[in-house]
Amino acid sequence: MLQIHNTLTRQKEEFKPLDPNNIRMYVCGMTVYDMCHIGHARVLVVFDVIYRYLCEVYGKERVTYVRNITDIDDKIIARANENKEDFNTLTGRFIDEMHHDSEALGILAPNQEPRATLYMDQIITMVQTLVEKGFAYAAANGDVYYAVSKFKNYGLLSGKHIEDLRAGERVAVDDAKNDPLDFVLWKAAKPEEPSWDSPWGKGRPGWHIECSAMSTECLGHNFDIHGGGMDLQFPHHENEIAQSEAATGEKFANIWMHNGFVRIDDEKMSKSLGNFFTIREVTEIYDPEILRYFILTSHYRSPLNYSDKQLDIAKAALTTLYTALRGVDVVPVDSTDTEYHQRVRTAMDDDFNTAEVLPVLFDLAKEVNRYKEKDNDKAKHYASLLRELSGLIGLLNQDPEVFLRGGQQEQGITADDIDNLIEQRNQARTAKDWAESDRIRDVLKEQGIVLEDAGGETTWRRE
RNA sequence: GGCGAGGUAGCCAAACGGCUGGGCAAGUGAUUGCAAAUCACUCUUAUGUCGGUUCGAAUCCGAUCCUCGCCUCCA
Numbered sequence: 001m002l003q004i005h006n007t008l009t010r011q012k013e014e015f016k017p018l019d020p021n022n023i024r025m026y027v028c029g030m031t032v033y034d035m036c037h038i039g040h041a042r043v044l045v046v047f048d049v050i051y052r053y054l055c056e057v058y059g060k061e062r063v064t065y066v067r068n069i070t071d072i073d074d075k076i077i078a079r080a081n082e083n084k085e086d087f088n089t090l091t092g093r094f095i096d097e098m099h100h101d102s103e104a105l106g107i108l109a110p111n112q113e114p115r116a117t118l119y120m121d122q123i124i125t126m127v128q129t130l131v132e133k134g135f136a137y138a139a140a141n142g143d144v145y146y147a148v149s150k151f152k153n154y155g156l157l158s159g160k161h162i163e164d165l166r167a168g169e170r171v172a173v174d175d176a177k178n179d180p181l182d183f184v185l186w187k188a189a190k191p192e193e194p195s196w197d198s199p200w201g202k203g204r205p206g207w208h209i210e211c212s213a214m215s216t217e218c219l220g221h222n223f224d225i226h227g228g229g230m231d232l233q234f235p236h237h238e239n240e241i242a243q244s245e246a247a248t249g250e251k252f253a254n255i256w257m258h259n260g261f262v263r264i265d266d267e268k269m270s271k272s273l274g275n276f277f278t279i280r281e282v283t284e285i286y287d288p289e290i291l292r293y294f295i296l297t298s299h300y301r302s303p304l305n306y307s308d309k310q311l312d313i314a315k316a317a318l319t320t321l322y323t324a325l326r327g328v329d330v331v332p333v334d335s336t337d338t339e340y341h342q343r344v345r346t347a348m349d350d351d352f353n354t355a356e357v358l359p360v361l362f363d364l365a366k367e368v369n370r371y372k373e374k375d376n377d378k379a380k381h382y383a384s385l386l387r388e389l390s391g392l393i394g395l396l397n398q399d400p401e402v403f404l405r406g407g408q409q410e411q412g413i414t415a416d417d418i419d420n421l422i423e424q425r426n427q428a429r430t431a432k433d434w435a436e437s438d439r440i441r442d443v444l445k446e447q448g449i450v451l452e453d454a455g456g457e458t459t460w461r462r463e
Numbered sequence: 464g465g466c467g468a469g470g471u472a473g474c475c476a477a478a479c480g481g482c483u484g485g486g487c488a489a490g491u492g493a494u495u496g497c498a499a500a501u502c503a504c505u506c507u508u509a510u511g512u513c514g515g516u517u518c519g520a521a522u523c524c525g526a527u528c529c530u531c532g533c534c535u536c537c538a
Contacts, residue, residue: 010467027538028538029538030538031536031537031538036538037538039537039538040538041538042538043538044538046538073536074536075536075537158466158467158533158534159466159467159533160465160466160533160534161465161466163465164464164465164466164534165465165534207536228538229537229538230468230532230533230538231532231533231536231537231538232537232538233467233533234466234533234534235533235534235535236537258538259538260468260532261531261532261538262538263531263532266530266531267531268531268532268537269538270536270537270538271536271537272535272536272537273537297475297476297477297485297486298475298476298477299476299477301468302468302469302476303468303469303531303532305475309474309475309487310474310475310487312487313474313475313486313487313488314475314486314487316486316487316488317485317486317487320486320500323500323501324501347477353477353478355476355477355484355485355486356477356478356484356485358476358477358485358486359477359484359485359486360485361485362485362486363485366501366502369500369501369502370501370502372501373501429496432496434496434497437496437497438496438497438498441497441498441499450499450500451498451499451500452498452499452500452501453495453498453499453500454499454500454501459500461499461500
């Protein structure tokens with residue numbers, strides 16, 4: 001029985017799909033004006049694992065996963081101006097980069113990836129509905145605002161009270177608004193800005209309305225899961241609820257899921273703080289799977305402290321796992337209901353507890369190693385289980401040789417050179433010339449190549 | 464100030480009323496020409512502090528000290 005923590009109720013709840021034949025999940029994706037950083041990697045990985053598990057439980061054809069792209073907003077316009085390029089060129093480029101990073105991290109493509117600029121009609125229609133229903137108003141400056149005080153449940157998701165928000169002096173004063181808490185649905189275009197025609201003149205949508213319109217269009221008035229980073233809880237998701245529920249008169253998302261932040265030295269990693277690493281920077285040094293593994297070592301709602309040391313540890317752990325798989329054929333698994341399956345299911349059923357899944361993988365690796373040289377059939381059996389269960393969370397999908405040899409890229413010494421040196425060393429060993437044998441091993445060691453003489457064969461891996 | 468999350472052995476991190484999770488690091492043994500890898504064992508059952516509830520608490524309650532987040536664009 002799958003239990004999911006719901007931000008709305010602040011507790012774990014049994015997951016009851018609205019329609020078991022169509023599980024629907026919407027996740028707030030990226031604003032594409034720059035490279036993705038590790039924080040983005042976490043959202044991608046976390047919800048990828050959730051998507052994978054929903055597919056496992058309900059069947060892939062019964063799950064619809066939508067992750068949007070925000071391709072028009074202030075930052076995009078500002079960056080495009082800086083670069084003196086069309087904003088579409090800019091966003092197109094970074095969408096490609098995002099897809100590149102996603103693929104590297106083993107993220108499955110969502111079923112739909114709506115872009116705000118392609119949903120202008122739906123956005124405008126929703127704003128219009130809100131105006132007609134009295135939840136929104138056009139201001140003198142051409143903007144359209146949502147009247148927060150009209151929505152009685154405002155603050156339910158984030159646990160905030162309108163009075164508190166008003167008391168806090170941090171809400172920007174804006175003369176065009178009737179109430180400082182009101183937020184913009186439609187922004188009147190300034191000269192030279194990209195804009196779309198609307199009943200209120202040329203302009204562009206506010207950020208929050210984009211997600212309301214796209215999720216409704218792709219998934220319907222109500223759907224099962226709405227996710228995103230913790231920082232979106234307020235105001236973004238709060239505002240989405242206000243917009244969607246006011247517009248449709250129906251309950252919006254059933255379950256709200258928020259993943260914890262990635263931190264650097266106990267501080268949130270973010271663009272505004274400038275303390276971020278891009279996915280690209282990290283994956284140029286570490287195999288992307290190492291980053292994925294690192295993200296899965298902690299629960300998705302916990303904060304995750306990023307450091308090179310942690311990635312080194314993740315690398316060591318993955319090396320152990322891949323070393324077990326090395327040289328063992330994978331065969332179809334005969335049972336899908338072993339104790340290992342059950343342990344993984346129990347862990348995943350408990351609010352996607354990936355950290356609990358990892359010990360199962362290590363137990364399987366241990367079994368593989370135990371039988372590797374004694375009982376090949378058993379070794380194969382456990383290796384296959386390991387592949388299958390790790391695959392459930394998108395791990396260990398590579399060829400062990402590729403992972404252990406540090407990917408296909410030839411940095412420094414080539415595989416042929418290594419093989420030649422190993423051959424020379426083996427000749428020396430046959431001649432019991434240990435000095436020569438050790439010399440060659442040291443030469444390779446200096447190149448970051450570690451030799452392993454197991455079962456009469458010499459294999460190598462990069463450190 | 465309002466609201467929220469958390470403090471678990473050397474490091475990371477699960478468990479959330481009873482039954483040593485796991486990884487990394489370290490040590491011993493087996494194995495090896497020596498290593499590496501692997502296996503077995505060890506690293507004395509660790510839970511911020513002070514009280515309380517309970518037969519029993521890391522887990523519940525209260526107090527207290529720290530850390531972090533949201534309240535502004537942010538995954």
